[in-house]
Amino acid sequence: xxxxxxxxxxxxxxxxHSRLVHALKKRGQGYLGEKLTKDVVETIIDQLKNRSxxxxxxxxxxxxxxxxxxxxxxxRQQFASLKGxxxxxxxxxxxxxxxxxxxLAMWRxxxxxxxxxxxxYVCYNRALADVLRLRxxxxxxxxxxxxxxxxxxxxxQRPTQELNEYYREVLPGLVMDRADSLNHFDAxxxxxxxxxxxxxxxxxxxxxxxxxxxxxFADWKQDLYSAGNGNPIGAxxxxxxxxxxxxxxxxxxxxxxxxxxxxxxxxxxPEGEVPVVQYSGSQVxxxxxxxxxxxxxxxxxxxxxFKYENSxxxxxxxxxxxxxxxxxxxxxxxxxxxxxxxxxxxxLEASCVIVIDIDIPDHNPAFSMDDLYxxxxxxxARLALISDRHNVIKSYENKIK
Numbered sequence: 001x002x003x004x005x006x007x008x009x010x011x012x013x014x015x016x017h018s019r020l021v022h023a024l025k026k027r028g029q030g031y032l033g034e035k036l037t038k039d040v041v042e043t044i045i046d047q048l049k050n051r052s053x054x055x056x057x058x059x060x061x062x063x064x065x066x067x068x069x070x071x072x073x074x075x076r077q078q079f080a081s082l083k084g085x086x087x088x089x090x091x092x093x094x095x096x097x098x099x100x101x102x103x104l105a106m107w108r109x110x111x112x113x114x115x116x117x118x119x120x121y122v123c124y125n126r127a128l129a130d131v132l133r134l135r136x137x138x139x140x141x142x143x144x145x146x147x148x149x150x151x152x153x154x155x156x157q158r159p160t161q162e163l164n165e166y167y168r169e170v171l172p173g174l175v176m177d178r179a180d181s182l183n184h185f186d187a188x189x190x191x192x193x194x195x196x197x198x199x200x201x202x203x204x205x206x207x208x209x210x211x212x213x214x215x216x217f218a219d220w221k222q223d224l225y226s227a228g229n230g231n232p233i234g235a236x237x238x239x240x241x242x243x244x245x246x247x248x249x250x251x252x253x254x255x256x257x258x259x260x261x262x263x264x265x266x267x268x269x270p271e272g273e274v275p276v277v278q279y280s281g282s283q284v285x286x287x288x289x290x291x292x293x294x295x296x297x298x299x300x301x302x303x304x305x306f307k308y309e310n311s312x313x314x315x316x317x318x319x320x321x322x323x324x325x326x327x328x329x330x331x332x333x334x335x336x337x338x339x340x341x342x343x344x345x346x347x348l349e350a351s352c353v354i355v356i357d358i359d360i361p362d363h364n365p366a367f368s369m370d371d372l373y374x375x376x377x378x379x380x381a382r383l384a385l386i387s388d389r390h391n392v393i394k395s396y397e398n399k400i401k
Contacts, residue, residue: 081239092232095241097377119187124195128347172203179206187213248272276384288319298351299332353379
């Protein structure tokens with residue numbers, strides 16, 4: 001989008017005069033460059049000192065990418081979906097990772113709550129619900145993980161069987177049984193719909209008032225729990241998103257290569273840096289070194305297919321002056337790196353993501369192609385994949401080539 005040599009970063013402040021002259025010449029204004037003497041530059045600086053203005057720091061394309069993430073820019077498909085959501089009572093939005101589904105879902109929730117409606121946002125991932133509550137304090141009471149919401153309706157119940165069966169089948173059944181006696185909602189917005197069981201979705205639908213709003217968001221490629229059936233239950237109209245507006249172009253392209261997919265980047269997204277694919281005999285050392293190197297570029301997350309106690313990071317709570325936290329609400333805190341399983345980080349994002357303990361997809365039950373898809377689409381600026389096995393790294397390097 002621009003010639004990097006025409007941008008002055010903090011690293012160029014000591015050569016500002018030559019940088020400005022160079023920029024003018026590159027932009028076809030060479031004659032102005034000749035007039036820009038050091039005395040003129042000093043005069044400009046003196047004048048600016050007495051004016052009220054703001055300087056926006058831009059260091060690298062990664063910083064630009066981070067800034068872009070803060071500006072909720074939607075593609076044409078997203079605008080069309082948003083318009084449809086506001087006009088139609090029962091709609092579904094299906095789109096790839098990074099296409100803006102959660103942004104749309106939250107905007108829909110806020111519009112309904114602000115209009116005085118009894119609305120609720122429901123997702124599967126508890127960590128996602130916690131982060132959204134933290135980031136949207138005025139709407140925290142309307143944001144729920146499905147298990148916590150159903151448990152609130154049946155507070156006296158305690159699981160007596162395997163937890164997965166209880167939360168996916170037994171508890172939703174109890175909610176359905178007493179739905180008539182519960183307060184019903186004017187609107188329910190479901191995010192991560194592919195992760196909810198059919199029983200959970202039907203139970204939520206039973207909690208709607210007549211002629212209520214039902215919005216269903218999903219990405220069938222992120223069905224990490226094999227719970228979805230590919231059918232947006234309750235939706236009369238389906239909208240599709242096509243562009244990735246989270247990852248830089250190079251991260252998105254690399255993810256496409258790994259997954260043999262073809263998800264397009266949103267027009268105007270920055271190029272960014274090619275993801276790091278690295279062999280290391282010590283994944284811990286490599287992860288800490290990258291985290292330290294990227295520490296000033298925004299939030300950092302280390303992801304693994306395994307829980308902390310079974311991962312390479314087990315027992316490694318500090319490194320290179322940084323602290324490791326397992327609380328996703330610490331994401332973005334100074335000198336803090338957040339550790340999470342890939343599954344628990346679904347729906348979330350970080351400026352820099354380091355994936356450890358990787359394998360060749362589907363060669364290990366803990367690391368499927370869906371896990372790889374989620375892991376490689378969480379980073380907005382920097383992505384690294386690390387393994388202590390040469391054959392694994394070679395397989396990924398071949399994909400990049």
